[in-house]
Amino acid sequence: MAQFFSTVWNYGLKDGLDILLVAAIFYRLMLLVRGTRSVQVLLGILLLAVGTLLADEVLHLTATSWLLEKFWMAGIVILVIVFQPEIRTILAELGSHPLSRWIFPTHFDYVTEVTAALKECSEKRIGALIVFERDTGLKNFRETGVRIQAEVSTELILSVLHPRSPLHDGAIIITGNRIAAAGCLLPLTDDPNIARVLGTRHRAAVGLSESSDAITLVLSEETGQLSIASFGSLERNVDLSGLDSKLRELLRSAPPPSETAAEPPQENVS
Numbered sequence: 001m002a003q004f005f006s007t008v009w010n011y012g013l014k015d016g017l018d019i020l021l022v023a024a025i026f027y028r029l030m031l032l033v034r035g036t037r038s039v040q041v042l043l044g045i046l047l048l049a050v051g052t053l054l055a056d057e058v059l060h061l062t063a064t065s066w067l068l069e070k071f072w073m074a075g076i077v078i079l080v081i082v083f084q085p086e087i088r089t090i091l092a093e094l095g096s097h098p099l100s101r102w103i104f105p106t107h108f109d110y111v112t113e114v115t116a117a118l119k120e121c122s123e124k125r126i127g128a129l130i131v132f133e134r135d136t137g138l139k140n141f142r143e144t145g146v147r148i149q150a151e152v153s154t155e156l157i158l159s160v161l162h163p164r165s166p167l168h169d170g171a172i173i174i175t176g177n178r179i180a181a182a183g184c185l186l187p188l189t190d191d192p193n194i195a196r197v198l199g200t201r202h203r204a205a206v207g208l209s210e211s212s213d214a215i216t217l218v219l220s221e222e223t224g225q226l227s228i229a230s231f232g233s234l235e236r237n238v239d240l241s242g243l244d245s246k247l248r249e250l251l252r253s254a255p256p257p258s259e260t261a262a263e264p265p266q267e268n269v270s
Helices: 002-033 038-058 062-073 075-082 084-095 098-103 110-123 154-161 192-197 200-211 240-253
Strands: 128-133 146-151 171-175 178-184 215-219 226-230 233-238
Touching (some): 110 128, 110 154, 154 171, 192 200, 200 215, 200 233, 226 240
Antiparallel strands (some): 171 178, 215 226, 226 233
């Protein structure tokens, strides 16, 4: 039996797995650079590669071939410099993958910082929109705001949410245990029932939850009440005293809540 599996591995399975891994890597790279300026950089590198092949193998241009070969000797260093943000994003996404979280369990100590900030905002009637990114990447939405990449802290969240802050009206996106960006724009839900009874923050929270597995906290600046949006639903009037444990549980499992956002409230909140 061992010899059979060894034969299958060496004469088919190994090559197939190798091709699938390479295809998966290139597919992820294409998704990462799609819609960014990196696409033009990749096209430029592709043109240089084609030019090198033509100069060396077809046209036999000695001087041009020598120049291009010198360029490719430093190509790895150049690629690392040019694609530094993308490489950092790839490593961050790899670290946030479900398998890596299973091997290296995440500690949600930063949840306490978020909870403390929301309690103070609720007392002062300061609106808030805080997104916890999970398996579904939110790169497109992070890029609509201001890049922060800072450790989660109560003081930083309060500074961003201050009414006089230019980032106050946008969403704070937390990736892993860091604040990735602030002042971000989120998609609004198309649900007509929700659109009639809820403000922009709540509609944006539900809209994001309809297209991703993110968990979004919404704090009304009119009532100071907290809502949690996930999987297209909105749980309203969440008790802030039990938010810490509730949020930790949601971040670990994120089950679809049974309550829906279609329950019309009596007042119009923002």
